[in-house]
Amino acid sequence: QQQVKQSPQSLIVQKGGIPIINCAYENTAFDYFPWYQQFPGKGPALLIAIRPDVSEKKEGRFTISFNKSAKQFSLHIMDSQPGDSATYFCAASSNTAGNKLTFGGGTRVLVKP
Amino acid sequence: NAGVTQTPKFRILKIGQSMTLQCTQDMNHNYMYWYRQDPGMGLKLIYYSVGAGITDKGEVPNGYNVSRSTTEDFPLRLELAAPSQTSVYFCASSSPDTAYGYTFGSGTRLTVV
Numbered sequence: 001q002q003q004v005k006q007s008p009q010s011l012i013v014q015k016g017g018i019p020i021i022n023c024a025y026e027n028t029a030f031d032y033f034p035w036y037q038q039f040p041g042k043g044p045a046l047l048i049a050i051r052p053d054v055s056e057k058k059e060g061r062f063t064i065s066f067n068k069s070a071k072q073f074s075l076h077i078m079d080s081q082p083g084d085s086a087t088y089f090c091a092a093s094s095n096t097a098g099n100k101l102t103f104g105g106g107t108r109v110l111v112k113p
Numbered sequence: 114n115a116g117v118t119q120t121p122k123f124r125i126l127k128i129g130q131s132m133t134l135q136c137t138q139d140m141n142h143n144y145m146y147w148y149r150q151d152p153g154m155g156l157k158l159i160y161y162s163v164g165a166g167i168t169d170k171g172e173v174p175n176g177y178n179v180s181r182s183t184t185e186d187f188p189l190r191l192e193l194a195a196p197s198q199t200s201v202y203f204c205a206s207s208s209p210d211t212a213y214g215y216t217f218g219s220g221t222r223l224t225v226v
Contacts, residue, residue: 004155009153034214034215036215041220042219042220043117043203043205043217043218043219043220044156044215044217045217046214046215046216049212049214089156093213097163098146098161098162098163099144099207099213100146100158100161100171101146101156101158101215102158103148103155103156105153105154105155106153106154106155
């Protein structure tokens, strides 16, 4: 059972555009929602994370929007650059032993120069 | 700091062979995890550990075993390799001190033929 659904699977934007990646979750016990960035041949790296007590969080050009009632959250990449071309994963976890993350299926983002 | 170190980076196994994927972290993190990533898919949790001597199954544990004799090491054992275990394997660690953000290793690409 996939508990975190991510869309789209891939995205192509021009430099300066704003790629938007959406995720939806089912488990209402989830209380931590990180985004990871993965470059080819590398492990995922934590990009930004949010908890459900806030509706938006910004770190540099990356913004998470969170809608608790809809059980959805999204990543916006402002003023995207070719160096942002990577695969992005959303994830979620609940406050249980081990803080196990459930990952979405990933979105491959290509930013064209 | 080396972070999370995985060895080997690549391996080809024949069906029925066994091997151990090594994972070591030098951040004194309590929690450690093994995920597998299939092409175009998200990460699936195989096993996790909340501390030395404690391990538990994740979403896809069949065909694998783990041990956690020290805080630093969390090896993953594949017994009787099958083509379905062809994947990229990632080890990760986290702790409450890092607000539970995961640090991933660079992965082991395993092919079973």
